[in-house]
Amino acid sequence: MPSFRAAVLTVSEKGARREREDLSGPALASRLQDAGFRVEARAVVPDNEEAIARELIRWADEESLDLIVTTGGTGFSPSDVTPEATLKVLDRETPGLAEAMRLSSLKKTPRAMLSRGRAGIRGATLIVNLPGSLKGALENLDAIIEALPHGLEKLRGDPSDCGG
Amino acid sequence: MPSFRAAVLTVSEKGARREREDLSGPALASRLQDAGFRVEARAVVPDNEEAIARELIRWADEESLDLIVTTGGTGFSPSDVTPEATLKVLDRETPGLAEAMRLSSLKKTPRAMLSRGRAGIRGATLIVNLPGSLKGALENLDAIIEALPHGLEKLRGDPSDCGG
């Protein structure tokens, strides 16, 4: 597989204030590297729609990364707005990725149905919302990571037929 | 579990004209009570987007209920507009709840894929569309009721970690 360039965005109020260690971000970066991705950026932003959107736009439009995964802010708390920020910056939603992650997590816990994560494309960048918990984030990434390279190749404009 | 305040909205043209008895509404109220919810309001409105939205807004904004379930108007009939009325009043969609209900119902009948129900949050209130049939409504509610309290606690602003 060609080497895809990825970034991890941790969305956490306490993380952004350095009151809590970001466990999910480094673990996701490590998992992506194990799967062959080059992780070129990481950041922690608070639960703020503008702050989240700004980072996603910068990484997509200026850095042209292939993949951005976010962790955190996908739940029911009043401050959880990662999916809303993501929907605002997406050009084309990829609902099957979000469905597949929840479907996989539902086999472990009914609480998986509470995840409000979204996924989709901005320009040539795929953006995927993962839960904030270390366990949930890794499980969700694992549920889709095998299918991602084919999608990312297409996104780059690989003209080979896939019948999509 | 803390006691959550709930309401049941029956969407039915004939029900609103008192030409048909509302079976699903009372059955859902009873099921919610059995699960520990306090059912503080019930109403029957016709298949009218404005009428549905008005009731949802009133219960969410003025009564600050924790949960509103609707029954009816989620199908393919030209008059079925409950999901559209719901989407209009939602601040944040919770797609995993709608997916989990259909996933559960699909194990019983392929017709479950025809349900167009949505779910999401307005302010501090979770709104969930259930089918109109007594059997379908109860089955769908049963598919999510175990996971709801955790989500509703978060929605109230419970600051304990859930990693969401």
Added chain:
Amino acid sequence: MPSFRAAVLTVSEKGARREREDLSGPALASRLQDAGFRVEARAVVPDNEEAIARELIRWADEESLDLIVTTGGTGFSPSDVTPEATLKVLDRETPGLAEAMRLSSLKKTPRAMLSRGRAGIRGATLIVNLPGSLKGALENLDAIIEALPHGLEKLRGDPSDCGG
């Protein structure tokens, strides 16, 4: 079952330029006929949002077809815009059909989660996005075809109770 009127729209840049034979379109038409549908129209359009939307609108508003299936343009390629064109013309989305198709395909290949297809209603016409590959298109159609007649009867205004 009453005889429903259907159409098949192939979305393919090369197909529209007659540089590639349209295999999925005829195969879908044949499968629909075997299931009792009358296939009254077929067309091939390029991967262009306006061109796709125009054809969908014409078949829905002027021809009042019961069902339109599209094939192609649901993937990650920069040119894939069939779901976006479809969402623009829909009055009411039917997310359960898209979910059920992906759920069924996921049992065969993890790549199914990359399909971005949508489904929904415009006026009295149901529109369903299928993948572009022959195999994927037929598998997806097979996953929903049994449930369609009930939905299409309701869409026509059949007043019998379905509890939806």
